[in-house]
Amino acid sequence: MSDALTFDYVIVGAGTAGCLLANRLSADKGRSVLLLEAGGPDNYVWIHIPVGYLYCIDNPRTDWRFRTEAAPGLNGRSLLYPRGRTLGGSSSINGMIYMRGQRRDYEHWAELTGTSEWNWEHCLADFREHEDHYRLDAGKRMNSDTDSSAFASLHGSGGEWRVDKQRLRWDILDAFSKAAQEAGIPATDDFNGGDNFGVSYFEVNQRKGWRWNTSKAFLHPIRKQRSNLTVWTGASVQRLLIERNADGQGVCTGAVIIRDGQRVTVRAAREVVLSAGAIGSPQLLQLSGVGPRELLQRRGVPTTHHLRGVGANLQDHLQIRSVYKVAGVQTLNTQVASLWGKARIALEYAFRRNGPMSMAPSQLGIFARSDPSRPHANIQYHVQPLSLEAFGQPLHAFPAITASVCNINPTSRGTVQIRSSRPEDPPVIQPNYLSTDEDRRVAADSLRMTRHIASQAALSRYQLFEYKPGTQFQTDDELARLAGDIGTTIFHPVGTARMGLASDPDAVVDSHLRVHGIRGLRVVDASVMPTITSGNTNSPTLMIAEKAARWIAAGI
Structure with a gap:
């Protein structure tokens, strides 16, 4: 040495x-x-x-x-x-x-470690320390001074970690958001205040349309x-x-x-x-x-x-992807179907740093309860204006969206x-997904929740058809096995x-x-x-x- x-x-x-x-x-x-x-x-x-x-x-x-x-x-x-x-x-x-x-995550950590240093209030200060939130940029105006003060108490400005607004929107995702609200999930303007129950577009770690790593x-x-x-x-x-x-x-x-x-x-x-x-x-x-x-x-x-x-x-979050064919509305599947569509997307990003090339893998987020008896949101949706059979494969030739749902508090341990x-x-990695009755029950309930949102009036004009997994699967056992067939990691x-x-x-x-x-x-x-x-x-x-x-x- x-x-x-x-x-x-x-x-x-x-x-x-x-x-x-x-x-x-x-x-x-x-x-x-x-x-x-x-x-x-x-x-x-x-x-x-x-x-x-x-x-x-x-x-x-x-x-x-x-x-x-x-x-x-x-x-x-x-x-x-x-x-x-x-x-x-x-x-x-x-x-x-x-x-x-959620706040309760960190309160639980404080209990497990025997110190308040891991509770929500202490962790919030550390989140704010490096945060640079776009809504606190100079010249940005909130609805009122009260709103601005409340937001600033939860978020940081001037730090290294940029939090930005997404630079695109989709009619079909706006409609899905309204459908979630019709299903009893409130709109929210901040997933990061300690209780993320609600529906909104995700905020992203980007700066002016570029990834911010x-x-x-x-x-x-x-x-x-x-x-x-x-x-x-x-x-x-x-x-x-x-x-x-x-x-x-x-x-x-x-x-x-x-x-x-x-x-x-x-x-x-x-x-x-x-x-x-x-x-x-x-x-x-x-x-x-x-x-x-x-x-x-x-x-x-x-x-x-x-x-x-x-x-x-x-522990990891396992996502279960439901694909719905849609009609009468644009999705990324249809945008990239032609050379002109692809060229338009490239030009949009080259000149304005927006459009599909600027988008995160998921745009619309929903935090919900897999069944009404749950005391807090226990499932998360990543909703995308596109669909494919599996990661790395081409987009489907028909217009469609994907609503991926995951159990955010799994009990399975690997x-x-x-x-x-x-x-x-390489190490031996065994996540043991869906190895508990609780996780299989949440998987079945979450697929039913997806169908409940998709059936709301806000989406009726788009004639949603469940392409995957398919409405022939209905019982708890069928849905839990189905989750095993189509579930995949969301990389957490x-x-x-x-x-x-x-x-x-x-x-x-x-x-x-x-x-x-x-x-x-x-x-x-x-x-x-x-x-x-x-x-x-x-x-x-x-x-x-x-x-x-x-x-x-x-x-x-």
């Missing part, structure tokens, strides 16, 4: 959390920071054009291209499991939707100005270096990296921060001998520290486990290094995200969530990083 390169902080993973951490920790000129990214720079043009996610997912240039194991709940199917592999991580390939979740937001503006910040791309971490101190306790002192074909050792004088995501972080912990002893023994990895929760508690002792081998894995009290044998990190039993090592990414947030998970991950950066800088 004497000839190793030494930095104060070594951050593993330049994704959503890693970019913010690098920004915050390098603000102290007296501290040196090394940020490691296995992928390349985010200079691929399709990262920045919003519709480019179609060309980034399952692309080795930008995606780890993981796959799940065959899942019984999916009737034996395996799914593509995208995770960002470039500067900005998954914020470079995701759906760009700005969503915090965390590399652009937190890294590029400071990278050339801060000589104490070093960023290595193409740097694949093989394992963490964990030694024993005089008391016999494990101490993380650095990492072993492969860069430009060479093995490099780096050392952290203060901390190693693991921000490799809900798949990468548990994988790297296990490869370093931190994890369930029985698994490590089976894979031939010497156990450094037994922590049975590493790689357990995997695992992430190393496949072998070789870092280059969390929980695989969850935080909790030291007395909790399944907790991996404490309330300040320090790994139990290992000094000098924290995990800061979506893997630390004890339960999944009620909505898209990218911005909650940024909030976690904001909070952690403050603790790390203060030595807490």
Whole structure:
């Protein structure tokens, strides 16, 4: 270790959390920071054009291209499991939707960790710290001073993380919104105030029609100005270096990296921060001998520290896609049916940065109750003015829309486990979707809710016809099995290094995200969530990083 390169902080993973951490920790000129990214720079043009996610997912240039194991709940199917592999991580390939979740998510985290630092009020301050909301731009006017003050108490202005209004609308989505209201779901102008029950167009992480990833937001503006910040791309971490101190306790002192074909050792004088995501972080912990002893023994990895929760508690949102043929209204299917239509879309984006090339994968959002007895919204819709058989396949030749619905509080739990002792081998990912009676019941009820919305008067003029799954499926058993046939991930894995009290044998990190039993090592990414947030998970991950950066800088 004497000839190793030494930095104060070594951050593993330049994704959503890693970019913010690098920004915050390098603000102290007296501290040196090394940020490691296995992928390349985010200079691929399709990262920045919003519709480019179609060309980034399952692309080795930008995606780890993981796959799940065959899942019984999916009737034996395996799914593509995208995770960002470039500067900005998954914020470079995701759906760009700005969503915090619900107040109750964070109150529950506070209960599980035994500290108010994770409650809604404390987390709200961290969301606001880096937010730059378009409705608070200079010159923007609210309905009243009271409205402006109330909104500003919930949102931030001038931060790095831009939240923008979508730059297009669709008649069919406006009608779907009205139908949801007719079905008893209120209109809302803010999904992010603590209770997201309602219907509205999503707000997105874009700026002037371009994707706004965390590399652009937190890294590029400071990278050339801060000589104490070093960023290595193409740097694949093989394992963490964990030694024993005089008391016999494990101490993380650095990492072993492969860069430009060479093995490099780096050392952290203060901390190693693991921000490799809900798949990468548990994988790297296990490869370093931190994890369930029985698994490590089976894979031939010497156990450094037994922590049975590493790689357990995997949670994700499974979306169930209903496709409806429509008539008398334009959808993207019909817009791209001709060369002129495609050219018009390209020109619209080239000259005005709007139109279909500026759109997030989903435009209209709905949070609803899968049945009236639910005390809060427990399902989320992503409604799109298009349809296709499966991701990566061509759009249908007929006009249609897709209403994807997911259970935002699933009770199913999966695992992430190393496949072998070789870092280059992809991990074994088993989400165990629909493995509980509760999740199967919500799946059936949510499909019925979709049909209820589609049957409302606001949509009658468009003659909706249920193309997929088909009205022949009606019973709970039929609908639950159907969900297994057509359900797919919406790319929100969390929980695989969850935080909790030291007395909790399944907790991996404490309330300040320090790994139990290992000094000098924290995990800061979506893997630390004890339960999944009620909505898209990218911005909650940024909030976690904001909070952690403050603790790390203060030595807490």
